Amino acid sequence: MVSKAEINAMKKALKLAILGGGSTFPNPMVGAVILDRDGNHAGDGFHRECGAPHAEVIAIASAGDAASGGTMVVTLEPCCHHGRTGPCTDAIISAGIKRVVIAMTDPDPRVNGEGIKQLESAGIEVETDLLAASVRELNRVYLHYIETGRSWVTLKIALSLDGRTAAADGSSRWISCEQSRRRVQRMRASVGAVLTGAGTVRADDPELTVRLPDSRPWSQPARVVVSSTGDFGDSWKIFRNPGRVIIAVPEGVGARLTEYKDLPGVEVWEFPADSGSRSISLVSLLKRTAAEGLGEILCEAGSDLSTRLLRDELVDSVSIFTAPMILGSEGRPAFELLGIDSIEKAIRLDNVSSSRSGSDFLTEGSIVYRAD
Ligand SMILES: NC(=O)c1ccc[n+]([C@@H]2O[C@H](COP(=O)([O-])OP(=O)(O)OC[C@H]3O[C@@H](n4cnc5c(N)ncnc54)[C@H](OP(=O)(O)O)[C@@H]3O)[C@@H](O)[C@H]2O)c1
Structure with a gap:
């Protein structure tokens, strides 16, 4: 009592x-x-x-x-x-x-x-x-780590009303409104790392840093980029801005990344490739990020990496901004094939909250994966 x-x-x-x-x-x-x-x-x-x-x-x-x-x-x-x-x-x-x-x-x-x-x-x-x-x-981040040994992943996506994340030519700036983008910056300040795929780096050249107008000393997340090829080509902002940047590639690819390895703050992590492909195990990546003290990760990637994370049941929660615009079916979808062939196999959310964010709507919730 x-x-x-x-x-x-x-x-x-x-x-x-x-x-x-x-x-x-x-x-x-x-x-x-x-x-x-x-x-x-x-x-x-x-x-x-x-x-x-x-x-x-x-x-x-x-x-x-x-x-x-x-x-x-x-x-x-x-x-x-x-x-x-x-x-x-x-x-x-x-x-x-x-x-x-x-x-x-x-x-x-x-x-x-x-x-x-x-x-x-x-x-x-x-x-x-x-x-x-x-x-x-x-x-929840601590309990998830004790249970799985992995970082907690929140998938953040900006969608058009018809569920597209970019136009047919790959342009996605800007789907969400300014207020939502400021909100994303605050989300970044509260996590250990931001995760993206090489496709997004090549398409958008994002900074993935916190840049807010007030003078508070916002903490900057580490930035993690996944690539199977290590082909980045030009000088992308993500590698040039100060702070910790992790390039995650399959074994053997790191040797080719000397140009980046020497940049301040840049680390190259190599993982064994999954059998029959050049993809790294995302579970291994998330165990390594957790072991390095990066408890919570905000994923801001395109459909390829977002789909792989969902397929491997590695997304723990989502923050989805829906903007009042339509891009048509020629626009890029948020996800690729997920093997969902009937409504009862849908991936659903729990603890859902929905709020206005400027002219957008923000839906947040934890992912519920089916037991079978
Ligand atoms: N609206 C939004 O919220 C939003 C957010 C982000 C991006 N986007 C848009 O999405 C588009 C890019 O989409 P995308 O699907 O190409 O990009 P992505 O998912 O960010 O990146 C895909 C790349 O990531 C690497 N990758 C993914 N999983 C991997 C694994 N397990 N092992 C090794 N490498 C892995 C591969 O790089 P390699 O090619 O080097 O093998 C792959 O080609 C752009 O048009 C961008 O504007 C929209």
Whole structure:
């Protein structure tokens, strides 16, 4: 049974957790609040970034002596292993906390219920599942990484009303309105990397950076370009702008990319080609991006790469801008063949939201893949 004060404390802990933004990956975003023995707020904290102290430790320090005999309300099961910092369970036990209220257990195999067991063995009362759905949504990138080892992929597309992403000649600037394009820049600032295919680089010469009019120091995502040939030809903006750029190619192709390898910030990643083709395994790419700390990826590609990602069930959510224009069936489709031959095989969205974005509509949702 949880008290009103504990529910309010969990709401506060959730708000604090959000302050960790995208900087905690591969760790989760966590917030913690301490209530003293009379149920009054005594301290709080959140996990600011990977390698920094955990929320629980900061909250205990901020509560001081008031933590003893009090309650900790925390968004995720406290860790019980030695990672970059010491176990939070030890800190909670030493602080004399008598009760811990947790939103959800941590599926990290090093924790996964063990943190709760350690607290209970020390005589601490533990309550779980308070506001768990909200915490799950907040930490979807982390939970996906623990489950799959991959980065979370959001596919962003600008479509005409009749579902086309470019005119017959390949021109697609601009389908979406200025307000939507600014929104995309903010999306880029919130992810670890932007992913595209060589086809889009050749057609549009995009920068894929954050360029917003205000003076805030927006964080720039890494830019990842996939190519089977490594044929880029001319001097594309994506390789010339400052920042981290990753060119992902099949093994053997990297040797030909000396011109790019020497540019500041440019890395060439080679992967074995899928059997019988020159395509790299996109699963391997997304495992490598996750291992390099790029938890969330915004894919801004043409139909070829977007289709491959969907076919391999690697798209986790979509952000689709629909603009009030018609391009006809001579325009380029958003996707190529997906093997959907009847309506029950359609790929559907869950948790859908729809909003106006200037003259466009933005539909967002998580992808639901069929089990069979
Ligand atoms: N409206 C929109 O939201 C939007 C967004 C982006 C692009 N576009 C439009 O889309 C068009 C370009 O479409 P597209 O389908 O050609 O471009 P794309 O999907 O961005 O790029 C396709 C290329 O990516 C590489 N590639 C994809 N998967 C790969 C894999 N598994 N392994 C290795 N390489 C891989 C290949 O490069 P190689 O050729 O080097 O083998 C392939 O030709 C342009 O007209 C552009 O304006 C529209």
